[in-house]
Amino acid sequence: MNMPSASLVSSPTIDLGLAKGRSVSTKIVQTADLVHPEGSIISPATRATLNFQYASLRNINHCPTGMYITPSVESTLVWDAVLFVHKGYYQDSVLKFTVTFPNDYPERPPTVRFLTDIFHPLVDPRTGGYSLAPRFRPWRPKEHQIHHILHFMKSTFKEPTLDKLHEEDVLNKEAFKLYRDNRTSFATLAKQSAELSQSPSALYDTSGSKKNHSLRFTPLKPNEVDQVLGALSVYTEDLK
Numbered sequence: 653m654n655m656p657s658a659s660l661v662s663s664p665t666i667d668l669g670l671a672k673g674r675s676v677s678t679k680i681v682q683t684a685d686l687v688h689p690e691g692s693i694i695s696p697a698t699r700a701t702l703n704f705q706y707a708s709l710r711n712i713n714h715c716p717t718g719m720y721i722t723p724s725v726e727s728t729l730v731w732d733a734v735l736f737v738h739k740g741y742y743q744d745s746v747l748k749f750t751v752t753f754p755n756d757y758p759e760r761p762p763t764v765r766f767l768t769d770i771f772h773p774l775v776d777p778r779t780g781g782y783s784l785a786p787r788f789r790p791w792r793p794k795e796h797q798i799h800h801i802l803h804f805m806k807s808t809f810k811e812p813t814l815d816k817l818h819e820e821d822v823l824n825k826e827a828f829k830l831y832r833d834n835r836t837s838f839a840t841l842a843k844q845s846a847e848l849s850q851s852p853s854a855l856y857d858t859s860g861s862k863k864n865h866s867l868r869f870t871p872l873k874p875n876e877v878d879q880v881l882g883a884l885s886v887y888t889e890d891l892k
Contacts, residue, residue, distance in 0.1 A: 653774075659737050672839065678702045678789060683764070686750065687757075690719055693755065694728065695755065695756055698753070698755060698756060698757050699728070700780070701757060702728065702729075702756050702757065703752065704788035705798045705799070706723065706798075706799050708797070708799060709721065709798070709799060711799075714800065715733075715802060716802050716803050716805075716806040718735060718736040718737070718738055718806070719733060719734070719735050719800070719802055719806060720733060720734045720867055721733035721734075721751070722867060723866075724750070724866050725864075726864065729752060729753045729754075729755070729757075730750055730751070730752050730753075731750065731751040731752075732748070732749065732750055732799075732865050732866040732867050733748070733749050733750065733825045733867070734746065734748050734749075734752060734867050735749065735804075735805065735806065735809075736811050736838055737846070738798070739810070739818070740809060740810050740811060741803075741811075741814075741838070741839050741842035741846075742772075742782075742809045742810070742842050742843075742845070742846050743842070743843075743846060744846050744847075744850065745768075745770065745809070745845070745849045745850075745851060746752055746849045746850055746854075746855060746869075747766060747768045747770055748767040748865055748867070749764055749765060749766045749767060749768070749780075749782070749802070749805075750764070750765050750767065750865075751763075751798070752764075752846075754839050758793040758794075758796070758797075760791065760793075761784060761788055761791040761792050761796070761801075762798070762801065763781070763782075764781075764784065764801070764805065764836065765779065765780045765781050765782060766780040766781075766782060767780060767865060768844065768849050768854055769848065769849075769854070771824070771827050771841045771842055771845040772808070772809075772824060772827055772842075772845075773814070773822040773823070773824050773826075773827040773828040773831060774786070774817070774821070774822055775824055776823040776824055777823075777824050777825060777826075780821035781813070781820055782799065782823070782824060783822060783823050784804070785802075785820075785821040786813075786816070786817055786818070786821045786847055787800075787801075787804040788800075788801070788804070789821075790801070791797040816829060817831075822836075827841070843878070852853070852871075855869050856868075856869050856870065856871065
C-alpha cells in the first residue's frame with residue numbers, strides 16, 4: 653500500500669495473534685477493564701454482552717482482515733477502530749471510525765461514525781454517521797452481533813454490496829447517484845478520498861483532531877520502517 657510510513661500506537665497490552673497457523677492479518681486485540689469512567693449505568697446484561705462479543709473478536713473469523721478495534725479509553729460503550737481497504741474503488745484507504753453502544757445493548761443497535769472523511773453512499777458527509785440500514789433493519793438483538801456489523805462494513809467498500817444499495821438507505825445521495833449513473837466520476841472521487849485518508853492531517857493525530865482516538869498513528873523513520881517490515885516478513889515466512 654503506497655502510504656506515508658506510520659506505526660499503529662496502542663496500549664501496552666497487545667495480542668497480535670501472529671502465531672503459526674493464523675493469518676498474518678490477524679487483528680490487534682487489546683485487553684481493557686470494561687469500566688465506564690463517566691459513571692453511566694450499564695446493565696449487567698449489556699456489560700456481559702460487550703465482554704463476550706469483544707472477546708469473540710479473537711476468533712479469526714470474527715474480526716475482518718484489515719480491521720483493528722479496541723474499547724475506547726473514554727468509555728466502555730465506545731470502541732475505536734481502523735479499517736485498511738486493500739482493493740476496489742477505495743483501495744489504500746485508512747479509515748478511522750467509532751462504534752457506540754446504547755446502555756441497553758443488544759436491545760438496540762450500536763451507531764457507527766467515521767472520523768475520517770470518506771465519499772461513500774452510506775456515510776453522511778456532514779457528520780460521518782454510517783447507515784446500517786441495508787443489513788440491519790430491523791435490528792434483531794438475539795441474532796445480530798458486533799462481528800456481523802464489522803463484516804458488513806467491510807463489504808460495503810466492495811462492488812457487490814455497493815450494487816445492492818437502495819436510495820432510501822443511503823446518507824450521501826450524491827455518492828449513491830454517481831455510483832448508479834456515472835461510475836467513472838464515482839471512482840475518481842472515491843480514489844481522491846482514499847488518497848486524502850493517507851494525508852498527515854487525516855492519518856496522524858493533531859491537537860485539532862475530531863476525537864482522541866485510541867488507535868493512533870505516528871511517523872516512522874526509515875530504519876524503523878525496515879524493522880517493522882522485517883518483523884512482518886518473519887511471520888509471513890513462518891506461515892507459508
